[in-house]
Amino acid sequence: MDTSKVADSNRTTAATASKPNRVGAVATWADERLGLATLAKKNLRKVFPDHWSFMLGEIALWSFVVLLLTGVFLTLWFTPSMGEVQYNGSYEQLRGIHMSEAFASSLRISFDVRGGLLMRQMHHWAAMLFIAAMMIHLLRVFFTGAHRKPRELNWVIGCLLLLLGTLEGFTGYSLPDDLLSGTGIRAADGFIKATPVVGTYMSFLLFGGEFPGESIIPRLYVVHVLLIPGLLLALIAAHMLLLVYHKHTQWPGPGRTEKNVVGFPMLPVYAAKAGGFFFIVFGVTALLGGLLSINPVWKYGPYDPSKVTAGSQPDWYMGWPDGALRIMPGIETHIWGITISWNVMLPILVLPMLMFTILLLLPFLESWITGDKREHHLLQRPRNAPTRTALMVALMTMYGLFWAAGGNDIIAIKLHASINQITYFLRGAVFIGPVIAFIITRRWCISLQRKDNETVLHGYETGIIMRSPEGGYSERHLPLPESRAYALTARDRDPVVNGVEAGSDANGVPAPGQGRLAALRHRIRTMWYSDNVQKPTRDELDHGHHHAEHEHELQESMEGHAADGHQFDGHHLVDDESLRH
């Protein structure tokens, strides 16, 4: 500690404050009117733990800021109207063609507004990054158990953000009114119409009459620039307020408990880190927008319901329902003169809603199964919750396979495969793949748990091969550093479930809840924990250490001459060598 500033004399005159400098004066002026100091006092010292995976959500936040900035730029020139005009701008290939004002203004932004194409492309790339970052952030949260109490509601808010982000992306994709976006709106119209009974009414309501009409672009524009961004902003604010309220989670380690957060304060460290990260995300978006062409609307041309292009895909985040639609067998029911299009309804309306509901409920389902209602601020390594990790990997596998189905035509032409065979394969794979992924991931996690226990009990492998006087070989193990051993064992002991009867706890005491639901819960809970490896007990640890000491004693006679082995290859002088470990 620096003690040079401490007073070292007793004066006889009273100490007076020196005149404040200008910054201080401004700060005081503001504080006296806004009360900022009280807020800042606490929050400028807010602690963030250091780990790369805690910055994934920031990618989403910063790309949202890029979206706001570039989006405001685009609104200055975009005309959300379906009124027909003749194009006379600088893109020659479309000159003289009749098109909507929306498309004409998209071309104008691309070719006639200075920096317009860069802004359009940055806006589009930032949207892709925004949703991708939300997804990897969601995966990190789930894999580390950060969705457990007290953060379930923040998980729900995050899921809503993901849903709204997807809708926002879709409306933005639809606005330029080029061939691709028009095809997308046409598809959306079909999805709405596939809703039984009310489908056509909803479609007429949305389009203000028969597709395409003249109202859809202005309506989507309002949704895109006003409604959803407002909701997104409000939910992001709520998400971050809850983050501050809950405090950040952290990885277990020495000195880290459920009641503290070990890390660096907001000012000066994290303000610099996070602020710097904003510029990095901005830079990456600018790099993508400047170098890689995205949605070249001038090549698609204006939308016209009689036209379509091969490779008509939605942006990636809508790719998986599109994939489900592509591989769905064509099943329809005709009943009382009404056609129910299962082939559209199941993959596009039912499946995404079902998956979203499952996603929303995951934290609640988990705590119902495990019965764990405690607060958790220390994270779990994915391997220490094998069933949960495997569950998410299974969902990811399903998502990935549907995703692949969404690009089946591109896969077919790039890999010279038959699109039919790809479809048949994926129809099976979307069901079988997740099961295989679940089993493999679960066993993999359990193996990693065993390996952790092995390291804690018997030390880590040094790579030093010892030869005993009898001629036997063994690898030298050395005990883990204390802090590492602490981190590895700082996890909860899983409840014992094997051999426990339904309706009673681990000690055979009857537990409340005898119904069918309780029995089901018991069965799932048994499966949830069944093969988990517990961390070593104190006895096992003592035994392990004792064993290691014994081993050391046995090898003591060799301590003087033993070495890492390489010196004893006959080519080196070994007189001064000592054991290296």
Added chain:
Amino acid sequence: MRLLNRSAGRLSRHRRGPLAGLLVIVAGLLLSGGLFTAVVNTTAQADETASSDELVAQGRDLFLVSCAFCHGQNGEGVSTQNGNQLGPSLVGVGEAAVDFQVGTGRMPMAQPGAQVPTKPETFDDEEIAALAAYVGSLGPGPAIPDESDYSLEGLSDEEREAAISRGGQIFLTNCTACHNFEGSGGAMPRGGYAPSLHETSAKHIYEALLTGPQNMPNFGNGNLSPDEKRDVIAYLYSLREMPDYGGFGLGGLGPVPEGMAAWLGGIGLCVGFAVWIAAHTTRSNKKKVDA
């Protein structure tokens, strides 16, 4: 005279030399070749029928060697026992079909499959012309288009611009459903595909429109007038000459490669930087301290 006699004697001395015969042949060939090139234009015009008969005969010889196995000895097609076609009848497909199929290397086919891919051409231009002449002689069909059919030569700048934008709309209406919005190609059922048009020559595009090879529909002159065909080709060529306004085109395949770039490039870079930022943590000393 003496000089002449002497040189004649020298000549006669070399007359029976080992290279004499060769020299005479070379001289004779040069002479006849030179004469031929000097007068060929007039003579070729004069007896066109005779030379086209020769061309047909030459083409028939080539056809019997390379094509007849599947298409039959008279181009009538060969059916297999179960009623499938080994090779279709070529009566009436026209010279344009031959020029397209053989000129792009699709024919002769290396193996049967979902679709015949292009490959380096097996025949040179003369042989292709001979084959085309022979197949054309089997029945009336579309002729090989002349360069004037698909070139914008002779149009004013304004007419050209109008032709290109008209061609773009025709292309987007009739072709993009299979060939993709910028002609990058697309998938067809059962392993078939609409090939990329990025490298296809104007003549071959015109011929494909005329003859409808493989899965492609036939765009006869009643469907797309010769001028409209020309405009489509002009539009495709204008895309080739156009700079990539937005940057690298990612293959011109639409949102799938864009999504891959966002995940692999964008998210990859951002996560890489996140790892870097988290790994470089603060320290109060200038010297690095081991944690």
